[in-house]
Amino acid sequence: MIFSTTSSTTLFTCNTTPRVSASPSTSRAACLLKSSCGGASRRSRSSFLVLCASKLSEAIDGKKSSTSSTVAAAPVFASSSAYDQDEISAPRTFLDARTEQDLLLGIQKEAEAGRLPINVAQGMEELYHNYRNAVFHSGHPKAHEIVLSNMAVALDRIFMDVRDPFQFSPHHKAIREPFDYYLFGQKYISPLLDFRNSFLGNSSLFDEMEKKLQQGENVILISNHQTEADPAIISLLLESTNPFIAENMICVAGDRVVTDPLCKPFSMGRNLLCVYSKKHMNDDPELIDMKRRANTKSLKEMAMLLRVGSKVIWIAPSGGRDRPDPVTKEWYPAPFDASSVDNMRRLVEHAGVPGHIYPLAILCYDVMPPPAQVEKEIGEKRVISFHGVGLSVAPKISYQEITATLEDPEEAKNAFSELLYSSVCEQYDVLRSAIHGKQGLAASTPTVSLSQPWE
Incomplete structure (x- = not known):
């Protein structure tokens, strides 16, 4: 049985206040800490799981992963047993809940006690209803x-x-203990994916990437970006075959996913390089200089990581998520910013370690689409659905080979960016035919071979 939002208890109906508001002090702190390696934070109760270089070959060759067997398995539950001594004393308002009513009344209780801002409480209740409806729509027998x-x-x-x-x-390293935020995010998103109608394009190229990582080389994924859940979705589609990429991918993340209270716990489970998006650079004139300094620091962190080698970095050079055309309502990859692509390319070339740039396409907007328009305020509405998704990668593209006959640096920069974007769009079309066009594996082309390795 699928429950509708209208038939459920609604505790907060006031919509005159933005769901989440970030003060200037909060924004300034978002990506700035004294430690450049992610080890120091205001809350120091969590430590980080570090994969030693000596274990890289074993991790790749053995395809060992604590989560690789959970891709299509169900039921999928998030673990609540990994609390350390500090966390045991924290209020268990939600962990002790046994029913939906307990959870909703818990939100109300904490809001009335002044421990939850009303706008955050509204967002939490809305998130619950939308997540519940999506999971029930999957038809899973243990959806409740x-x-x-x-x-x-x-x-x-x-x-x-x-x-x-x-x-x-x-540079934030995924928090894996004492509470495993990565596994928490994977288990939370997994029930939203219709794996029977999901597809992976050119899976052999991901194996090629892992071999390059094993050899100490870097891999850069130039991609479109559709939802806040993109990193988790990418990992879920890869963890049965390429767990090293799934768990060690470093995501270039905008400031919104590290400041929004409803998003932060999921971001804590990802390896991140925190930056301020160009789309939001000028939202507050007083913060422009701070944002630029923060971005410069993050670029230095990225350069240091690339010099070490064996890094896989996912970046969306459009500067934000794809959005539907306002007239046709069609979704398509947002155009790439050629300067962002070129900056990434130069960082790779100057690292002193071989690096390879691959165009990656992802189609998953149905699961958690962004607002129709770019919003300045933190705290967007989370619309959630159960749906098939797709991921595809094309062969690496060499800047030198593409631009060998071009003398003008600006022309070369644009040509390289346009070729990457064109490849992403081509792959996206195949994924769209497979998922929305209902063609399934038959949508494969000579350049994009679809598979379902989790089946």
Whole structure:
């Protein structure tokens, strides 16, 4: 049975206040910490799982992963057992919930006690309803248990961060212990994916990438970007075959995913390089200089990482998420910013370590589409659905080979960016035919071979 939002208890109906508002002090702190390696934070109760270089070959060759067997398995529950001593004393308002009513009344209780801002409480309730409806739409026989388990942990982590905000460093390493935020995010997003109608394009190229990473080389994924859940979706589609990429991918992340209380716990489970998007650079004139300095620091962090080697970095040079055409309502990859592509290319070339740039396409907007327009305020509405998704990669593209006959640097820069974008669009069309066109594996082309390795 699928429950509708209108038939459920609604505790907050006031919509006159933005769901989440970030003060200037909060924004300034978003990506700035004294430590450049992600080890220091205001909340120091969590440590980081570090994969030693000596284990790289073993991790790739053995395809070992603590999560690789969970891709299509169900039920999918988020674990709540990884609390350390400090966390045991925290309020268990949500972890002790046994019913939907317990969760919703818990939100109300904490808001009335002044421990939850009303706009955050509204967002938490809305998130619960939308997530529940999406999971129930999947038809899973244990949908009720999945929703209750996953949302209890999600609400608990959101509440914990509101009480003691986590601050992201320019280079944030995924928090894997004592609480595994990566696994939490994977198990939360997994029930939203219709794996029977999801597809992976050119899977052999991901194997090629892992071999290059094993050899100490760098891999850059130039991609479109559709939802806040993109990193989790990419990992879910790869973890059965390429767990090293799934768990070690470093995402270039905008400031909104590290400042929005409803998003932060999920971001804490990803490896991030925090930057301020060009789309939001001028939102507050007083913060422009701070944002530029933060971006410069993050670029230096990226350069240091690339010099070490064996890094896989995912970046969306459009500067934000894809959005539908306002007239046709069609979704398509947003155009790339040629300067962003060129900056990434130069960082790779100057690293002193071989690096390879691959065009990557992702189609997943149905799962969690962004607002129709770019919003300045933090705290967007999370629309959530159960749907098939797609991921595809094309062969690496060499800047030198593409631009060998071009003498004008500006022309060369634009030509390289346009070729990457064209490849992403070509792959996206194949994924769209497979998923929205209902062609499935038959949508494969000579350049994009679709598969479902999780089946």
